[in-house]
Structure formats: C-alpha cells, structure tokens
Amino acid sequence: MSIPKVMGTEIEYGITVRNDRDFDPIASCVLLVNAYREEHASRILWDYDQENPLADARGFQVDGEKYTPNQQENIARNKTLVNGARFYVDHAHPEYSCPEVTNVRDLVVHEKAGERVVELSRQEATTLLPPGAQLLIYKNNSDRKGNSYGSHENYLVDRRTSFKQIAEHMMSFLVTRQVYCGAGKVGSENRAQPCDYQLTQRADFFETEVALDTMVKRPIINTRDEPHADREKYRRLHVIVGDSNMSEYTIYLRNGATALVLSMIEDGAIKKDLSLRDPVRAIKEISHDPTCRREVAMENGKKLTAVQIQREFLEMALQYASSRQVDDMTKDVLAKWQYVLDRLERDPMELSREIDWVVKKALIESFMERKGLDWESPQVQMLDLQYHDTRADKGLYAMLERQGRVERIVTDAEIAAAVTEPPHDTRAYFRGECLKRYPAHVFGVNWDSISFGIGDEPIKRVLMGEPLKGSKAHVEELLAASPTAADLVRNLRA
Amino acid sequence: MADTTQKQKPKRGGDGEETGTGEGGQKLAKKGAELKEEMDALVDEIDEVLEENAEEFVKNYVQRGGE
Numbered sequence: 221m222s223i224p225k226v227m228g229t230e231i232e233y234g235i236t237v238r239n240d241r242d243f244d245p246i247a248s249c250v251l252l253v254n255a256y257r258e259e260h261a262s263r264i265l266w267d268y269d270q271e272n273p274l275a276d277a278r279g280f281q282v283d284g285e286k287y288t289p290n291q292q293e294n295i296a297r298n299k300t301l302v303n304g305a306r307f308y309v310d311h312a313h314p315e316y317s318c319p320e321v322t323n324v325r326d327l328v329v330h331e332k333a334g335e336r337v338v339e340l341s342r343q344e345a346t347t348l349l350p351p352g353a354q355l356l357i358y359k360n361n362s363d364r365k366g367n368s369y370g371s372h373e374n375y376l377v378d379r380r381t382s383f384k385q386i387a388e389h390m391m392s393f394l395v396t397r398q399v400y401c402g403a404g405k406v407g408s409e410n411r412a413q414p415c416d417y418q419l420t421q422r423a424d425f426f427e428t429e430v431a432l433d434t435m436v437k438r439p440i441i442n443t444r445d446e447p448h449a450d451r452e453k454y455r456r457l458h459v460i461v462g463d464s465n466m467s468e469y470t471i472y473l474r475n476g477a478t479a480l481v482l483s484m485i486e487d488g489a490i491k492k493d494l495s496l497r498d499p500v501r502a503i504k505e506i507s508h509d510p511t512c513r514r515e516v517a518m519e520n521g522k523k524l525t526a527v528q529i530q531r532e533f534l535e536m537a538l539q540y541a542s543s544r545q546v547d548d549m550t551k552d553v554l555a556k557w558q559y560v561l562d563r564l565e566r567d568p569m570e571l572s573r574e575i576d577w578v579v580k581k582a583l584i585e586s587f588m589e590r591k592g593l594d595w596e597s598p599q600v601q602m603l604d605l606q607y608h609d610t611r612a613d614k615g616l617y618a619m620l621e622r623q624g625r626v627e628r629i630v631t632d633a634e635i636a637a638a639v640t641e642p643p644h645d646t647r648a649y650f651r652g653e654c655l656k657r658y659p660a661h662v663f664g665v666n667w668d669s670i671s672f673g674i675g676d677e678p679i680k681r682v683l684m685g686e687p688l689k690g691s692k693a694h695v696e697e698l699l700a701a702s703p704t705a706a707d708l709v710r711n712l713r714a
Numbered sequence: 715m716a717d718t719t720q721k722q723k724p725k726r727g728g729d730g731e732e733t734g735t736g737e738g739g740q741k742l743a744k745k746g747a748e749l750k751e752e753m754d755a756l757v758d759e760i761d762e763v764l765e766e767n768a769e770e771f772v773k774n775y776v777q778r779g780g781e
Contacts, residue, residue, distance in 0.1 A: 236775055312780060368780070369777060369781060435779055438781075590753075613763065
C-alpha cells in the first residue's frame with residue numbers, strides 16, 4: 221500500500237543588479253533574504269547537525285566535506301518563515317524551499333507564495349541599494365551561457381520500495397514528462413545541438429543517468445539519500461530534472477502526475493518496461509522538438525514519441541485509479557493529464573493557456589511576427605528571460621495572468637494567505653506555529669527538528685521524523701495549553 | 715503561424731460550435747478580426763514593458779551555476 225505523497229519544491233532564483241558595476245551575487249543574495257522582514261527570523265539558526273547530503277541512495281557514503289557555516293554566517297544566510305518555508309542563500313542564488321504539503325493544490329499555493337516572498341524581499345532590498353541600482357530576480361534556470369541553477373521537487377517514498385525500482389521506472393517517466401513540464405527556452409547551450417526553441421530550460425545540462433551530484437555532470441536520477449524524516453521508514457526522492465515553472469496548471473500537473481507514478485511504483489502497478497535506450501540523449505532530443513513528434517529509441521528496439529510513452533504511463537495510472545478509492549484531486553490530475561496529452565498529440569500550440577513552454581512560445585512568436593524578428597534577436601532572448609521576472613509590472617507571465625490569458629488553479633487570496641500561514645496537515649504547521657508563538661525561544665530549525673533555547677537550560681531539540689505529525693489536528697491542543705516555550709517543552713516531556 | 719497560437723480559444727469547451735453555415739463563416743471572420751486586434755493589443759503591451767537595451771541586458775545576465 222503506497223504511502224501519502226508528502227511533497228515540496230526548492231526553487232533557486234536567478235539574481236542580478238542593474239546599474240551596479242560591483243555586483244556580487246552572494247552579497248546580493250544575503251541582502252535579499254535579510255530584507256524579508258519577519259520579526260523573529262533574524263536570530264534563528266538552520267540546524268545543519270541533522271543534514272547528510274553525502275549519503276547515496278544506492279547504499280554508500282560519498283567522501284566530501286559537509287558544509288557547516290559558523291553561527292553568524294548561518295543566521296545571515298538562513299531564514300525559516302512562519303509559513304514553514306526556508307528562504308536562504310544557496311551558493312550564489314536565493315532559494316525558497318516551500319513547506320511540506322500533502323497535495324498538489326497546496327503545492328501550487330505554496331510554490332506561488334514563495335514567488336511573493338522573493339518579490340517582497342526584492343522590493344525591500346532594492347531600497348537599500350545605491351541610487352539607480354535595481355535588484356532583479358528571475359524564476360528560471362539558465363542564463364543561456366551555460367550556467368544553470370535548479371528547481372527541485374521532493375516526494376516522500378516508502379523506504380521498502382527499492383531505489384533500483386524507483387530509478388528504473390522514473391527514468392523514462394522524467395525524461396518524457398518534459399512535454400508538459402518544460403518552461404521553454406530560446407536556443408541551446410552547454411554544447412547541445414543548436415536549436416531555435418526548446419521545451420525545457422534544463423535538458424541541455426543533464427549529462428549522466430544516475431548520480432549524487434547536482435552541480436556538475438548532472439544526473440537525471442539524483443541519488444541523494446537524505447530523507448529529512450525517519451530513515452528507517454522513508455526515502456525522499458529528490459527530483460532535480462525539472463524546470464522552474466510559472467504556470468499554475470503546469471506546476472499542478474508536474475507534481476500531480478509524478479506523485480501518482482511514485483505511488484504506483486510503491487504498489488507495484490507499473491507493469492510495462494518503458495526503458496529508454498539512451499536517456500541522456502533522449503532528454504535532449506525530446507526537449508529540442510517543439511512538434512513533440514520525434515521518436516526516441518527504447519531499450520526493446522522500438523521507437524516511441526515522448527507523448528506515446530506518457531500515454532503508456534497514463535493508461536497504467538487510469539487502471540490503477542480504477543482499482544481503488546482515489547480522491548477528487550487525483551481524478552482531476554488524471555483528467556488534466558489526459559487533456560494535455562490529447563492536445564500535445566494533435567497540436568501542442570493548443571496548450572497556450574496551460575503549459576509553460578507553449579505559453580512562452582506563443583507569446584514570443586506573436587511578437588516576432590509583428591516585429592519581423594528572428595530567434596537570434598536580442599529582444600526575443602529578452603522575452604524569454606522576462607517571462608520569468610518576479611515583478612508584477614514587468615514579468616511577462618504575470619502580465620498574461622493579469623489579463624486572464626492563462627489557466628489558474630488557485631486564487632490570489634489563497635496565495636497571499638500562504639505567505640504567513642503554514643499548511644495545516646503536515647509538521648510544517650508545528651514549525652510555523654512555534655515560530656509565530658515562541659519566536660524568542662526557537663534556537664534552531666531543520667525540516668525534521670526544532671530546538672528551543674530557554675534561559676540557561678541546555679538546548680532542547682524536538683525531533684519530527686514523521687512528516688504527517690505536528691499537523692494542526694495533532695498539536696492544536698498542545699499549543700493552546702502552552703502559552704510559553706517553557707510550557708511547551710514541559711508539556712512535550714509529560 | 716503565430717496567429718494560430720496565442721488566442722485561438724479563449725474559452726475551453728466551446729470548440730467546434732461555430733462551423734458550417736454562411737452565418738458561421740461571417741462570425742468566424744469577425745472572430746478572426748477580433749483575435750488580430752487582441753494580438754495587436756498584446757504586442758503593444760509587451761512593447762511597453764520589455765526592457766530597453768535588450769542586447770546589453772541579456773549579455774550582462776550571467777549567473778553562477780547553482781544547486
């Protein structure tokens with residue numbers, strides 16, 4: 221029996237400062253995250269003791285230096301927010317990791333709330349720059365000069381499901397889901413074949429099939445085995461092969477279909493072998509073909525299009541869903557998945573309200589035609605970049621959304637609420653509420669722990685190895701009965 | 715090519731309703747004109763917000779790799 225698909229996303233944003241010759245990305249990131257004003261957040265540590273990014277899911281430990289910043293640096297780079305998210309500096313990029321959620325609707329709400337947090341910070345940070353200088357942020361994944369930054373999804377998976385099984389089935393699923401997950405990109409980079417326009421920002425950067433790395437020689441399947449939960453019971457599949465999506469519909473379908481396929485793997489419901497002969501080659505071939513008709517080589521000698529392979533997964537998912545109780549949201553994901561594949565097969569450009577790469581392509585082509593531009597034109601490259609601009613008045617996706625030209629999944633009110641409100645049905649609720657209620661006494665936070673510093677007493681670390689515990693239903697009474705952090709710690713011990 | 719893409723179907727579910735009759739043909743032509751107008755409005759709006767000095771802007775947009 222599959223386990224609930226607790227999930228979240230980690231988005232790294234592009235950052236630049238206009239009119240500043242001395243632009244330093246790291247200093248700008250630190251400025252940005254510290255510009256976000258939540259009263260408590262200035263003093264809380266990110267608890268690196270609990271982290272182990274060098275454990276490999278294939279069962280070994282990789283040599284390498286674990287990153288542990290000193291206290292001052294730690295506080296300057298990490299903000300844990302009252303909505304349960306982490307907003308921080310990762311290398312030379314601002315990153316927003318949304319709180320753990322249990323369903324794709326909440327996932328859309330919280331990923332979008334992250335965009336707001338980043339934009340609010342940008343506005344604040346810009347006021348601290350010298351006159352004329354302007355901080356700009358892009359929710360994309362490439363500078364089109366060979367440098368990429370990530371958009372990672374996380375899914376809770378049953379530890380009893382072997383990693384080999386996950387990797388086997390997810391390989392062809394992840395390589396082919398690009399047809400509805402891509403954020404679109406003008407041109408190619410990183411020594412990939414030249415092209416005018418491609419489905420994804422990231423395909424050009426994947427160079428190997430399975431590995432632990434995320435920064436060099438990027439793998440399609442990442443083996444980082446860091447569950448941020450009870451490691452006897454859980455895995456966290458760290459999907460690094462996606463794009464940063466703007467479209468709510470795309471985000472919804474991306475996470476919805478992926479979570480469903482993972483449940484099916486847990487339940488042994490993937491019966492067909494859809495292995496690709498050369499996934500690293502196929503990922504680029506599929507991305508470089510906006511007609512979605514190109515066939516890729518399968519291990520069994522056949523050739524199929526990405527849409528046909530996705531249809532095989534969809535067929536198995538429909539059968540899976542028909543053999544058990546599924547919730548309405550899962551049914552909705554299945555309906556949208558089918559709707560999208562039907563149109564991709566007929567004419568992908570029919571999805572200019574739903575799927576990011578099509579939305580962007582249609583926008584650019586309209587502009588090109590009227591202006592007599594070609595794909596090499598700097599203005600066309602500017603459109604590509606500006607699609608991802610976080611500013612409401614400059615971002616081209618934001619403009620389309622305002623004009624009702626794209627499909628929505630959630631409301632502005634839900635997104636605004638999620639800026640300060642954690643999800644109610646995961647441990648993110650406990651994390652967020654502790655930050656709201658006991659800001660002066662929260663000492664450190666990690667995904668699976670929160671520690672309290674009360675007076676001269678030793679630091680008390682509360683472990684949260686169960687992502688579904690710490691929900692509102694679980695801790696509401698406890699919190700109500702604990703006016704102070706000292707009360708809480710006492711009540712937890714009792 | 716671009717004309718066929720962006721705003722062909724502002725509402726879903728109504729596909730295929732207006733086909734066939736002469737009246738339908740007129741409606742289609744009218745719809746076509748409306749679409750063109752809408753496209754023009756969109757391009758104008760993009761024009762307004764698109765960053766100036768695009769060439770320099772995209773050239774200067776350089777990131778360090780992340781993740």
